[in-house]
Amino acid sequence: MLNLLRRNLGAKILSFLFAILFWLFVMNEGTTSALIHEQPLSIPLVASGLPQDMIVMTQLPSVLVRFQGINPSANIKDMYAQVDLSSGEPGERSYNIKVNAPVGTNVVDVQPANIILRLDTVQEKIVPVEALVTGVPAEGYKLGSTFVKPSAVNVRGPSSILSTLTKVTVEVSATGANETIQISRPVSFRDKEGKPIFGPNPNVDILSAFPSTADVIVPVVKKELSSKMVPLKVTSSGTPAQGKILRSLVPSPNSVQVLGTAEALKGFDAINLGPVDITNLAEDKVFPIPNDKVALPQGVSFSQGTTLSIVAQIGQGIIQKGISGVVVQIRNLEKDLELEQPLPPIDIVVEGLPDVLKDVTATQIQLWVDATDQVAGPYANAKVYWQLPPGVSMSTPPQVNYSLKAKVAKGVE
Structure with a gap:
């Protein structure tokens, strides 16, 4: 047995070492992240x-x-x-x-x-949004004037690019369309030649927009019809609950698309909605307006998918607020006259909306009496003039009492 082991001993040892090296090589090959010594x-x-x-x-x-x-x-x-x-x-x-x-x-x-x-500085710029409509509608139909909302977006990016950026685009396909297209699309950035704008790394956006999408309405009407965007006007009736006022009354949307013959649309420039009844209304309310309740000229109709509403915003009514310690000045006093006693600060009551009055202080109010052509003597219940912050009023004019006297010349007792 010992002789058997000693036979070709050198070759056996070499084979064993080679097997170990081969095993190490295989193990390293299986680990793609392992580093090989001194390799660039x-x-x-x-x-x-x-x-x-x-x-x-x-x-x-x-x-x-x-x-x-x-x-x-x-x-x-x-x-x-x-x-x-x-x-x-x-x-x-x-x-x-x-x-x-x-x-x-x-x-x-x-x-x-x-x-x-x-390197470049990052800046912001407001640019208009333009719809890029491609393709042709179905046979017998045509495209009307495209409406985009919002009409402009705020773009952030390198100043060198923003300086030449005049608009952003939204792309809409009208191929084969037989009804009005209403779609929300992301804005895209193109240079003056219409080519996409890329940064140094095409996989990373170099420009961003807020908002990043725009709503697009592309009228698709029969060839014998025309389309037109018409603004909405709203009215109301009644009065809100006690202590409340109507802050605003606005249509939603502000304008709509109508369809009709060119003759029917001629001179048709606005749509009246309402009146909506706000009697005893104490909070904001949205009034849906059915399309069939809106009077349109003969031969004119709303485009498909039109929805109408009126938003009434109700707020707190006029309130009063007491302001203490308001300084009263005397103006236009003759040079040889003076007050016997300084005018003391007074308390007043002002009126206005709650969000206007909440921050009003005495230092924002100017009060004065006009002493033009007055002579020495007492003045009772003198009229006080005032200047108040915007949105603030005073229903009860304040009055003051004062007395004037001749100035005593210096050095004379």
Whole structure:
């Protein structure tokens, strides 16, 4: 048996070592994130410290790094390069690249060692929304005037792009349509040539809009008919509950699309809704208005899907508020006269809506008496003039008593 084991001993030992090396190779091949000692690696470059009001306008490349003394247990996911933009400013500038490496791993070489980046400030701009309608409707139908809501949106993005951005678009297809199209679509950004606007990374949006969508109405009517957007007017009857007032009465929507022949629509410029009864109404209320209860000219109709309502907003009525310690001035007093006693501050009562009166103070109110052409002597129940903040009134004019006397010349007793 011993002779059997000794036979070809060198070859057996070599085979055993080879088997171990092969096993290690297979194990490492199964772990895609394991690092191979001293092999150059391509790692991502990330930006850090970028101020909120700035944006990077250059695509960040990968960085080729050669390491030495790599920790066998290190993971490639823990290695990355970064560029510090905390001191960045608009325009092009060179920035140093630093590599984040595991403990015990030395960075031998970095390519590139620095990078030229272009930064831009982030600004906001309000631009109009334009509907881009493509395609043709069904046979025998035509498209009317398109309505977009909202008509403008607030766009946020790089100032260099916003300076040339004149509108945003919403795209709607009318292909084969035989009825009015009502749809909500996201806004898109295009340059003056109609091409989509992309940032340095096409997968990341560089512009954003608020709101990000718009409602589009595209009238689709028979060719013998025309369409028209007509505003709504509303009326009410009755009075709200005691202590309440009608703050506002508004239609919803503000305007609607109507259909009819060109002759029928001629001179038809508004639709009257109501009156709605607000008698004893103590809170806000929405009044649905059936379409068949609205008087339209002969040959005119609402477009499909039209719904109407009137919103009545009810608020607290006029209230009173006492203001103490209001200073009273005397104006236009003759140069040789003076008050025998200073005018003391007085208390007054003002009126107005609760949300207007809540912040009114004595310092916001000016009171004065007019002493034009007055002579020395007493003045009882003198009229007081006032200036009050907007929305504030005074139902009872205040009065004051005062007395004037001649000034005593200096040095004369």
